[in-house]
Amino acid sequence: MTQQDSRGYHYVDSVMVALALSDEVCIEQANDFAVHMDSCLDVPVEKSNVWKAARSLASAYGIEPQVHISVRQHIPLQAGLGGSSSDAGTTLRGLCRLWNINLKDPRVTQVARSIGADVSFFLDPHPSFLTGAGDVLKETFPYVPSAPIVLVKPLSGISTAEAYAGFDQDPVPTQRIDGLLCAMRSGDLPQVVAHMSNNLGIVACRLLPVIGEVHSWLVQQPGVSGAMVSGSGSCVFGICKTAKSAQQVAQAAAERGWWSYATQITHVSKRQVC
Template identity: 30%
Template sequence: MISYPISKINIGLNITEKRPDGFHNLETIFYPIQLQDVLEVVESDAFEYSASGIPVDGDGKDNLVVKAYELLKRDYKLPPVKIHLHKNIPAGAGLGGGSSDAVSMMKMLDQLFQLKIQPNKLFDYALSLGSDCPFFIDPRPVFARGRGEVFTDVQVNLSSFHLILVKPSVHVSTAEAYSQVEPHKSRLSLNGLVKFPVTKWKGNIQNQFESSVFAKHPEVKEIKNRLYDEGAVFALMSGSGSAVYGLFRSEKRGIENSFPKDYQIFRHKL
């Protein structure tokens, strides 16, 4: 069985407070984009995991697709499987690729072995693997609160824009990014700000992670500035970084020449 886990961008991200459980409450808009990995799982005589495409740091057993399999195996009599993950979504980018892979893995196992996992149980499994994992169960534009798992549908349509996504050769640790941010509640909610025309987003919709990430990795700030120089209507770092996206009114050709050759650049008509 094969699936194609998608990714997301964050339209704004406010860290509002630190919770007693050690997590943070936040506000963000999750918006799905069709930058996809490829995930295959088949029943096998022995468990096996392999990967290709964009390299992922760390041991294979720490990959979220393996953790998703082990999580379900504790509650269901799962046979050994052979997993292959082809990565197109860069890690350490703020695009939710690993979270999306994990949720796709659970949904495939549910279907392949007829586990009949109830929706609320799948949600709980997903949340135990990562705060943004539940979004990928039914990815659609949402205003997210809490840890990022409390959803309200939001009317955001970017179909008239072209997206340019730039990932520099730096990896931003999510844990490190959270340790550097100072939580505070914004005067205006993202749920209201996102209703403005996209041309009004610049200067109004912010990502609170940018200040600390830009200070440590100035090349990430330079990407955002360059995207605006190239004509982006709106540009923002996604999640805790390090990928930065720009929204353009028309297809932008030759933009690769504006960035170092080791940067990963993706283009997509939204």
């Protein structure tokens, strides 16, 4: 990530993959429009990305949104895991199917980008390289292994806005992404680990030192090949050698009082739409 451009957006080069961890989005036809989310945050549902996605897509196509949408959340908030963006992307996919809209219509992508920088990734969440503000698809990678992943998050969180503000106050230089892209193209997982970097994660550790504690602990665990802060934090992911290693590390993290989850990279979105 680099500093803001003239529009106020940050330039972001991101490599994103989907994980088997998912929320559940249920869309039902109805006589009116309603959204229910089981989030613990005291935020009006009208401000949620799911609400914005449904309303914006309906407006773009002149459709009256007579649907009830409910979201059961499993992805922790303020974790840097793209939970709200994935919910919005899943909502768009589900509504496109319900309303017979071509998911590849440029208007759908425009709606996704208007909601959030990484929402468009979740329209078709294959391993990808995104540029611009993190919303422009540059390349997809077909050969990335379904590696075991462990997620560890301290109980406290950090918002994306806080992390970006911290970066603006004291920017952290970026590292070249060429080596990571070459490794992703060849599906070379050890080289992916060797070239991982996240300058926004450094800011997150500065703002919330416990993130650094989680990272330092995670890289020392048996069976963990490498670890890095996910997005703007506060979750740290570890790439593990085996699924058993991921489960063991998740258990050890839970015993320390941290949220944890053993999962894996997936090439097909498992976010459920019913």
